[in-house]
Amino acid sequence: xxxxxxxxxxxxxxxxxxxxxxxxxxxxxxxxxxxxxxxxxxxxxxxxxxxxxxxxxxxxxxxxxxxxxxxxxxxxxxxxxxxxxxxxxxxxxxxxxxxxxxxxxxxxxxxxxxxxxxxxxxxxxxxxxxxxxxxxxxxxxxxxxxxxxxxxxxxxxxxxxxxxxxxxxxxxxxxxxxxxxxxxxxxxxxxxxxxxxxxxxxxxxxxxxxxxxxxxxxxxxxxxxxxxxxxxxxxxxxxxxxxxxxxxxxxxxxxxxxxxxxxxxxxxxxxxxxxxxxxxxxxxxxxxxxxxxxxxxxxxxxxxxxxxxxxxxxxxxxxxxxxxxxxxxxxxxxxx
Numbered sequence: 147x148x149x150x151x152x153x154x155x156x157x158x159x160x161x162x163x164x165x166x167x168x169x170x171x172x173x174x175x176x177x178x179x180x181x182x183x184x185x186x187x188x189x190x191x192x193x194x195x196x197x198x199x200x201x202x203x204x205x206x207x208x209x210x211x212x213x214x215x216x217x218x219x220x221x222x223x224x225x226x227x228x229x230x231x232x233x234x235x236x237x238x239x240x241x242x243x244x245x246x247x248x249x250x251x252x253x254x255x256x257x258x259x260x261x262x263x264x265x266x267x268x269x270x271x272x273x274x275x276x277x278x279x280x281x282x283x284x285x286x287x288x289x290x291x292x293x294x295x296x297x298x299x300x301x302x303x304x305x306x307x308x309x310x311x312x313x314x315x316x317x318x319x320x321x322x323x324x325x326x327x328x329x330x331x332x333x334x335x336x337x338x339x340x341x342x343x344x345x346x347x348x349x350x351x352x353x354x355x356x357x358x359x360x361x362x363x364x365x366x367x368x369x370x371x372x373x374x375x376x377x378x379x380x381x382x383x384x385x386x387x388x389x390x391x392x393x394x395x396x397x398x399x400x401x402x403x404x405x406x407x408x409x410x411x412x413x414x415x416x417x418x419x420x421x422x423x424x425x426x427x428x429x430x431x432x433x434x435x436x437x438x439x440x441x442x443x444x445x446x447x448x449x450x451x452x453x454x455x456x457x458x459x460x461x462x463x464x465x466x467x468x469x470x471x472x473x474x475x476x477x478x479x480x481x482x
Contacts, residue, residue: 152365229300265299
């Protein structure tokens with residue numbers, strides 16, 4: 147497929163990707179037909195990069211994504227999935243719901259495993275659930291508490307699979323930019339998925355992670371750009387999630403202040419959030435989740451639209467709501 151190349155690999159991603167945790171029933175249940183329609187809407191909008199993981203709905207996201215993509219031209223889309231959590235059947239849990247944010251029966255439990263064998267077993271199981279011939283990009287998922295095993299066992303296994311051509315590109319995803327920085331500095335990954343640490347609301351990844359990615363030619367996949375939902379609406383309100391929990395008061399007030407400036411300059415908070423994340427030169431794709439086709443179409447339209455005006459970004463900096471060293475979108479040629 148055409149798009150932005152991932153690191154030095156031959157894998158490419160579209161500038162806007164679909165995060166598939168929501169079709170794994172993140173927060174709330176999504177019907178089978180709506181899940182398939184969500185992926186179909188993404189395809190219609192030109193999205194060709196789809197990200198999933200065993201963790202999402204205990205395999206439900208992978209199964210649904212595979213069902214939705216199976217009849218489409220395989221060389222025209224890119225799929226990433228993740229390793230680090232094996233799914234183990236748990237018959238005792240079938241009568242209760244999952245307790246890690248997904249509205250699914252707890253008929254499996256997650257087993258942390260970043261060993262070489264665990265990585266290969268996870269990848270094999272994901273291929274079965276997806277029903278596809280390959281996974282283009284494999285990411286080490288949330289290795290924060292397992293860094294030694296992930297670096298010394300999981301990463302070498304993926305490095306070998308990449309060398310063998312079993313997978314096209316490899317990387318790591320985390321909500322902690324420090325962990326990602328360590329992998330970029332100590333390994334030869336193609337990509338990092340930065341979840342929530344490079345957004346319009348906060349930019350800690352800008353200090354050292356993103357510059358290191360630029361120096362080493364590592365592609366950045368910007369995920370969680372709405373900070374789990376807080377920046378996904380025009381007017382943030384109490385009860386919206388931030389990092390998968392209720393937003394603290396000070397975070398909510400900061401989001402509201404940014405939203406007010408958005409309205410003053412004729413734009414919206416989600417539009418500005420998408421434009422900001424995409425503006426950094428290291429970012430190859432902005433990966434956004436959606437529960438239904440309407441959310442996909444809205445996000446795609448906002449992503450394709452002209453970015454907010456230059457005065458909006460400069461005012462954010464002036465009032466202390468944006469770092470002055472953060473790259474911002476440049477106005478289209480010919481804009482006065």
